[in-house]
Amino acid sequence: MTTVCTAEQMRTAERAFFDAHPGADLMAVAAHAVATTAVTMLLGDEPLEESAEWIAQQRVLVMAGRGNNGADGLFAAAELCRDGWVVDVCPVLGSLHEAGAGAAQEAGCGEVSPVDALDRHYDLAIDAVLGIGGRPSIPDSLARLDEALAGADTPVLAVDLPSGLSADSGEVVRCVHARTTVTFASRKWCHLARPAAACCGRVILADIGVAVPDADQVASVTDLADLWPVPGPASDKYSRGVVGCDTGSSQYPGAGVLGVLGALRSGAGMVRCVGPDAVRQHVMDRTPSVVCAAGRVQAWVVGSGWGDDAGNAARLDRRLADGVPVVVDADALAVLPRRIPEGCLLTPHAGELARMLGIDRAEVEADRRGSCLAGARMFGATVLLKGSIQWVATPDQQISAALPGPAWTAQAGSGDTLAGVCGTLLAAGLSARDAGLAGAGLQALAAILSPGPWSPDQLADRFPEVIGRLVAPGPVGAVEREFSA
Numbered sequence: 363m364t365t366v367c368t369a370e371q372m373r374t375a376e377r378a379f380f381d382a383h384p385g386a387d388l389m390a391v392a393a394h395a396v397a398t399t400a401v402t403m404l405l406g407d408e409p410l411e412e413s414a415e416w417i418a419q420q421r422v423l424v425m426a427g428r429g430n431n432g433a434d435g436l437f438a439a440a441e442l443c444r445d446g447w448v449v450d451v452c453p454v455l456g457s458l459h460e461a462g463a464g465a466a467q468e469a470g471c472g473e474v475s476p477v478d479a480l481d482r483h484y485d486l487a488i489d490a491v492l493g494i495g496g497r498p499s500i501p502d503s504l505a506r507l508d509e510a511l512a513g514a515d516t517p518v519l520a521v522d523l524p525s526g527l528s529a530d531s532g533e534v535v536r537c538v539h540a541r542t543t544v545t546f547a548s549r550k551w552c553h554l555a556r557p558a559a560a561c562c563g564r565v566i567l568a569d570i571g572v573a574v575p576d577a578d579q580v581a582s583v584t585d586l587a588d589l590w591p592v593p594g595p596a597s598d599k600y601s602r603g604v605v606g607c608d609t610g611s612s613q614y615p616g617a618g619v620l621g622v623l624g625a626l627r628s629g630a631g632m633v634r635c636v637g638p639d640a641v642r643q644h645v646m647d648r649t650p651s652v653v654c655a656a657g658r659v660q661a662w663v664v665g666s667g668w669g670d671d672a673g674n675a676a677r678l679d680r681r682l683a684d685g686v687p688v689v690v691d692a693d694a695l696a697v698l699p700r701r702i703p704e705g706c707l708l709t710p711h712a713g714e715l716a717r718m719l720g721i722d723r724a725e726v727e728a729d730r731r732g733s734c735l736a737g738a739r740m741f742g743a744t745v746l747l748k749g750s751i752q753w754v755a756t757p758d759q760q761i762s763a764a765l766p767g768p769a770w771t772a773q774a775g776s777g778d779t780l781a782g783v784c785g786t787l788l789a790a791g792l793s794a795r796d797a798g799l800a801g802a803g804l805q806a807l808a809a810i811l812s813p814g815p816w817s818p819d820q821l822a823d824r825f826p827e828v829i830g831r832l833v834a835p836g837p838v839g840a841v842e843r844e845f846s847a
């Protein structure tokens with residue numbers, strides 16, 4: 363798991379740190395982490411011991427703002443300059459942090475205006491204009507610099523986060539594009555949530571001695587690989603898990619097909635389809651290996667595409683009474699009993715969760731994390747709240763987020779395939795929490811690797827390749843490296 367925090371949680375942690383360590387110089391620690399990362403980027407493969415003369419030819423541009431983020435950049439500029447690199451400081455917002463500017467000047471840094479910087483060559487640029495205090499977007503002068511640096515293929519190192527992003531979301535209005543970002547104490551949401559994450563490049567987490575106790579846990583690609591069930595030499599279709607799909611209706615047969623596809627393409631030992639005739643016919647046409655007959659299953663998927671039918675409550679009760687874990691999706695969420703058997707996974711989107719809680723959708727949207735926890739508490743079941751950040755809360759009130767993906771999956775039918783994937787994972791023996799995290803993570807990863815308007819069935823057809831790459835044997839860290847490119 364990776365930890366992730368909001369700007370507010372970071373500030374609170376910083377205040378607690380200073381209460382415990384009055385007079386500590388956090389900025390110096392952060393600036394040193396920036397300078398160290400900058401040197402690593404500049405050196406590349408250059409042998410350090412022979413490079414004094416070469417270092418004196420390398421030019422670094424430090425684009426600085428007027429707040430503490432700018433100060434981190436300016437103190438890093440001073441350190442780099444003292445170590446022999448040629449550094450220009452560029453006051454992008456007009457003025458600079460006073461102490462930081464003094465340190466940079468004393469160390470021998472030059473100063474360059476945003477316009478003059480456009481005509482100079484730099485081997486590395488450091489973006490220290492805006493950090494967690496930044497409002498979304500950047501001024502034109504910085505946008506022009508960002509464009510020029512990209513045009514010259516100059517690598518950009520962002521301090522804490524690329525300027526222009528909002529620390530707490532994946533939203534991008536206009537921002538700097540970094541090859542590497544060095545952040546402090548914990549990742550922020552913009553480093554993980556899309557599309558912002560793509561503007562951060564590689565994210566390096568620097569330990570500055572500050573703990574963020576209330577930071578959240580987010581499943582990484584490595585977690586996804588570790589969780590994914592891989593058949594062993596002794597596996598057979600039953601030990602891998604049989605998924606029963608009781609989904610779709612004559613009105614919405616497609617939802618039944620999509621759930622089956624999600625289950626099948628994510629590695630179920632067998633998929634049984636026991637939906638209405640209309641569903642079974644389409645399923646057989648599309649996926650001949652699916653068994654359209656009743657029989658034992660290790661997990662059920664129910665609710666997707668049921669429509670508003672008077673028999674829904676009885677249809678749900680029958681599956682819940684089977685004694686195996688159930689993925690409860692879509693229309694089944696409208697007829698939930700007060701207590702759900704242990705091990706089940708509820709997969710609402712914000713509107714469905716609002717109905718479950720008896721509150722307005724806007725209230726859920728205003729506090730998605732808290733609402734997910736409330737849903738798990740109210741029904742005594744694990745809840746996967748779908749959306750741009752996919753929270754998974756357990757009845758004992760643990761909460762974590764799945765690997766976030768791009769909004770390409772925000773389309774009708776994605777939830778149906780996701781329910782099928784979660785069914786496969788429950789049938790394979792994963793806990794409801796792990797099934798929710800891994801299922802949502804797979805869908806996100808598939809969309810990250812295949813950006814574009816792929817329909818849910820097309821994306822499901824890509825699951826086998828994604829899973830194959832995910833679980834391929836390799837050295838420690840190989841999975842993260844493969845998927846961070």
Ligand SMILES: NC(=O)C1=CN([C@@H]2O[C@H](COP(=O)(O)OP(=O)(O)OC[C@H]3O[C@@H](n4cnc5c(N)ncnc54)[C@H](O)[C@@H]3O)[C@@H](O)[C@H]2O)[C@@H](O)CC1
Nearest residue numbers: 376389392429430431432434492493494495496497499522
């Ligand atoms: N909070 C912490 O725990 C730590 C913070 N540190 C650094 O401090 C940074 C936060 O510093 P600040 O709170 O001073 O905030 P920032 O330096 O991120 O930005 C604040 C300044 O930028 C201006 N500004 C904001 N958005 C703008 C926009 N879109 N266009 C133009 N001007 C804009 C504000 O009016 C303010 O003057 C972190 O990102 C990090 O780099 C580090 O020194 C280490 C510890």
Ligand SMILES: Nc1ncnc2c1ncn2[C@@H]1O[C@H](COP(=O)(O)OP(=O)(O)O)[C@@H](O)[C@H]1O
Nearest residue numbers: 711748749750768769771772774775776777778
């Ligand atoms: N903004 C978003 N960014 C990334 N993923 C999203 C976003 N919005 C929705 N999703 C994902 O898309 C899927 C949509 O599911 P859902 O709303 O249930 O659709 P349906 O019921 O039509 O199948 C879910 O997996 C959800 O997590």
